[in-house]
Amino acid sequence: MRYTTIIGSVALLMVPAAASAGECQPTFASGNQSLVINGTEIEPGGLAAQDFQVLVQNAAAGATSTRSIVGVPPCEAVIRIARKGAPPISGYPPFVISASGNNQVEILENDTSGGSVSSNVEIGGAPSWIFKVEVPTEWGLQAGTYVEYLELLLLDRNGDGSTITDRRDLTVTIVIPPAVSLRLVGAVVGGGGSNEPARVDLGNLSSSTSTQSEPFAARIFSTTPYIVSFNSINLGNMVHEQGRDQVPYRLFFDGALVNLAGTAEFFYPDHTPQGGDNRPMSVVVPPVVALAGRYSDRVTVTVTTM
Structure with missing residues (x-):
């Protein structure tokens, strides 16, 4: 009787599954930001403005951005802006922050304040977003340097919509000159x-x-x-x-x-x-x-x- 030995090899192929909607982990790709609004002209109808950019990414395994992965819905997120600490002192120059599309963003009193239509910036799958700080520089302001400490909050829209997944500091400094x-x-x-x-x-x-x-x-x-x-x-x-x-x-x-x-x-x-x-x-x-x-x-x- 002849015995024949057959040796074969079996290749095991592992194909990583695409990230699922549950693996959407939006995080900020940009760091803390500090804006200084200086060199303002004090005059009737005066306005000083400065833009800043916020970058967002999906930190889930296998994902490289907030955009769609094949067969997976976009990693959607919400940005909110909240104060850190006490409200600004009396006489602080009023300013507004608007998001892309000229939508004014409500600044929340703190990071635990509930969001609203005016405070939530829906960024969808976009990896970057432009914000603008505008300061009316009309007469009535008092000269000085004013600093307010804010916080950018990032929430996962695909999750329960209320969990903060990341945060960054935003410091706004406004310099009103003697005039x-x-x-x-x-x-x-x-x-x-x-x-x-x-x-x-x-x-x-x-x-x-x-x-x-x-x-x-x-x-x-x-x-x-x-x-x-x-x-x-x-x-x-x-x-x-x-x-x-x-x-x-x-x-x-x-x-x-x-x-x-x-x-x-x-x-x-x-x-x-x-x-x-x-x-x-x-x-x-x-x-x-x-x-x-x-x-x-x-x-x-x-x-x-x-």
């Missing part, structure tokens, strides 16, 4: 911001009664406490157009007599509201007998931030 603006308003000609000086026309002077200007005012905008100072070319006198005579006058600012012959400064300890501070002004000329003609003086009003 000031001055306009003369009321019974003046010019002075609305152009290089041409404002003019106050007193009309004909009287030899028997005082002549007073129509009411006008200095409208001041400042992000800091400020000082208002005055300088008269002729030290409180209006000089004849031919230099042959002069007429003394008095200038009042915010109810006080301005010393045009010496130092004249007024200190205000606070920044101005959005509409600015209106400081009333007037010019009074005592009864006068002088040569006929036009008389004038030039007064420089300077507003300085503190």
Whole structure:
């Protein structure tokens, strides 16, 4: 009897299964982010903005992104933004965060706050998302550096929709610079911001009664406490157009007599509201007998931030 020995080999082939929906593990592919909004222009209708990008990936085995794997639904996720710690202090410049598509995102009070339609950013299978921080930079802000600590939260939409799978810090720093603006308003000609000086026309002077200007005012905008100072070319006198005579006058600012012959400064300890501070002004000329003609003086009003 012959025995025949047959030796064969068996190859075992293992084919890894595609990641299932249960293996969807969205994580942030980008790290902590810090935004500094600086160099802002303070002006009516002013707006400063800065974008930042958030990258998301699927950390499940065999998955390389949040996009679909063959035969498997997309790894969908939700991004929320929440505060870390206390709410911003009073006077903190207001800002809004919007996601791609110009949808404003509600900032949650903390990471345990329930989400809403306005707080949930549905990213679907997209691996990146663009956010924008916008800060209105109109008058009424106070100069300073403001920092708010936020947190980006990532939730698995394929799961129970409430489990935070990853988080990243988002620090927003807003720098409001010292800035000031001055306009003369009321019974003046010019002075609305152009290089041409404002003019106050007193009309004909009287030899028997005082002549007073129509009411006008200095409208001041400042992000800091400020000082208002005055300088008269002729030290409180209006000089004849031919230099042959002069007429003394008095200038009042915010109810006080301005010393045009010496130092004249007024200190205000606070920044101005959005509409600015209106400081009333007037010019009074005592009864006068002088040569006929036009008389004038030039007064420089300077507003300085503190």
